[in-house]
Amino acid sequence: MSLKQRISDLFAEYSVALETEEKKDEEKEVEMTSATLDSGQVIQTDAESFAVGVSVFVVNDEGEQIPLPDGEYTLEDGMIFVVAEGVLADIKEPAAEEPAAEVVEEVAMSREEIVSLIAKAVAEAKKEFSSQIKERDAKITELSKQAAPSISRAPKMEAAKPVDLSKLSLTERVAAIHNQFSK
Numbered sequence: 001m002s003l004k005q006r007i008s009d010l011f012a013e014y015s016v017a018l019e020t021e022e023k024k025d026e027e028k029e030v031e032m033t034s035a036t037l038d039s040g041q042v043i044q045t046d047a048e049s050f051a052v053g054v055s056v057f058v059v060n061d062e063g064e065q066i067p068l069p070d071g072e073y074t075l076e077d078g079m080i081f082v083v084a085e086g087v088l089a090d091i092k093e094p095a096a097e098e099p100a101a102e103v104v105e106e107v108a109m110s111r112e113e114i115v116s117l118i119a120k121a122v123a124e125a126k127k128e129f130s131s132q133i134k135e136r137d138a139k140i141t142e143l144s145k146q147a148a149p150s151i152s153r154a155p156k157m158e159a160a161k162p163v164d165l166s167k168l169s170l171t172e173r174v175a176a177i178h179n180q181f182s183k
Contacts (some may be wrong), residue, residue, distance in 0.1 A: 033048060033049055037076070038075065044083075045057070045088070050081070050088060051091075052091060056087065056088050066085045067086030070084050077094070079092070079094060163176045163180070
């Protein structure tokens with residue numbers, strides 16, 4: 001008989017319950033609750049459900065539990081989890097969407113108001129445009145003043161005197177044509 005069996009017999013004789021390793025392992029196995037974020041990532045908790053104060057983690061490929069980094073996470077159903085130090089700090093309900101009819105009522109304006117707004121916008125655009133035109137004209141004037149002295153200093157070319165090529169020899173003709181285009 002093994003030592004383990006003898007001890008079990010003694011506990012049974014005195015009506016003392018002996019927990020075996022199998023029972024401990026069974027107790028340690030807890031159903032994990034999981035949820036899917038809007039990004040598609042699955043998060044889990046050891047608790048029966050997600051509630052404030054429970055630890056939240058992700059499971060990597062090796063099966064290790066990694067605490068979920070701090071931040072706000074949106075689930076597929078729109079619920080928002082706020083995680084701080086790997087613990088679920090807050091659970092927020094999804095924001096209710098406002099009906100479109102209410103927005104239309106808030107934006108509704110009379111024709112006179114719309115015409116007034118358009119007139120103001122046009123007046124501001126004209127004012128802006130005219131100031132831009134004035135700035136451009138001032139720059140053109142300034143640049144033309146700077147360029148005028150340099151233009152007047154340019155050497156003046158003499159008008160080419162017409163040469164009667166028919167009275168010249170071949171060599172003189174070539175020289176005359178050369179002189180006319182080399183100036």
